Amino acid sequence: MISDIAWADGSFVRCDEMSLSPATHSLSYGTSVFEGIRSYGGNIFKCEDHVERLRRSADVFGHTVPYSNADLTNLCYELLKVNKLADAYIKFLVFYDDSDVSFKAQGCSSKVVAIALPFPSKSASEPYRLATATWRRAPASCHPYQAKTSSTYALSYLSYHQKAVGYDDVIFLSTTDTVCESSGSNVFFIKGDDLFTPTTDLALAGITRRVIIDDLCPRLNVSVTERDISYTELESFDGAFLCGTAMEITRISQIDEIRYKTSALVGALATEYHNLTNRRSAP
Template identity: 35%
Template sequence: MSSVPFDQLDGHIWMDGQFVRWADAKIHVLTHGLHYASGVFEGERAYGGEIFKLTEHTERLHESARILGFTIPYSVAQIDDACRELLKMQGFRDAYVRPIAWRGSEQMGVSAQHNTIHCAIAIWQWPSYFDPAQKLKGIRLDMAEYRRPDPKTAPSRSKAAGLYMICTISKHAAEAKGYADALMLDWRGQVAEATGANVFFVKDGKIHTPKADCFLDGITRRTVIGLAKDRGLEVIERAIQPEELEGFEQCFLTGTAAEVTPVSEIGQYRFEVGEIAKTLMLDYNNAVQPKHAIAAE
């Protein structure tokens, strides 16, 4: 990733239907999305000039907004087209794509039914979420203090900005202790996910993953489950207790940013970077490549 601050990158950002210079993509300090977290976003990746599962991401952006009680004033097709056009304008083949929608600044207070709904897309180069060398050896996770909330207390099925506050706190705390990330439990004390990625475990050739009933059912998560089943691997979605970590042989994370990342350690528990994790990492890398690029090889 570039060492240049994000607000000083070059290029353009699509904002409310227009392409504007990166430095000119600004909002007012009293924007409702800043004060009350009334914003939703997506994380996507482009590989070889094509954005992986773009429409699926855009549909989820719309659904997240619906859950938060607002409607994005641009259709799925319009946002898809804007993402593709902006990718070309930026001149990137491999890049990270960040669409976001939020309530504006007309009203200040918890109630903001009449605020304008804004939408923007930014694209930048982001090679790897975790250190590439460490990723091959398996990253180390701490145990997070905060837990994923009860769905009755937060809109857990949306990719809403406010849900990531405890993720930032937890990741910062883990990094301060030398870890790459943190594993979060849910409000029941069951294993949930990492701060920005879903988690999988392997035991006796079977893959186990927490049931996504209080956190985001990631698009990468679903993709990797499909890839595993294509190989005849059994995938069990269930409640996982933290004491079960001692019995698992392998562990890996999945997410748009994380892709498929093996884990070697979670607190006191150790895991091998085994064949199933390595195979799914390779299968995912192959799956995200554009079909025309594969055909050309």
């Protein structure tokens, strides 16, 4: 359930009073970009990093975002305030309007909208079971994977709804059978006391992923290797987990027929992440 009040191009408006033309360019051509941000106890985690990634995604599609990063950060806090939310998920959407129904977007303007919904910090969650997606990730030369765009997640939608019964999510492979990511989260694998994660050539460079690599692993004296990981390697790992803004850190118990044991390292990382995100600091 989304919040009652959204922010749209500089104004707060009621969500039920907003309208969208069926001729909206981004509905037809997948030219929208978005960003998801979490707040914990009223403190927004890595807000500036998310806002900067939104801007980079918008640049890929030629969108104009006429607000500074500070403006967008401040409006996130205002959005929480007007909706009386503390633990929340804030979603930005940047899209082209309905000035041109062809794919060229001539005369279209970029619209910037933000909504929020209650999203409490989760406690220990059930591990995820992943099935290999039917669809493959095309080479990096074929798609802008570093833009958080609706066109990428269209394939996530298809694959998620086509997954085998009994599985929680899918894992994407490349056309050369290397591991990419899940439908919406980065993935890490464990071997002994070391972590391995795919490169981000065919996956979004997640902010939570970077927090794990740059902040959490040094605290726990854990080494991380970023490299291509072949599907045939998966049986050799001791454990695995997903990570993302909404997912936080969630253990993987199974990929197809490959099963992974519970790992103390996943628990330690999850605890460190919880401690980091739940600091009560001022914006």
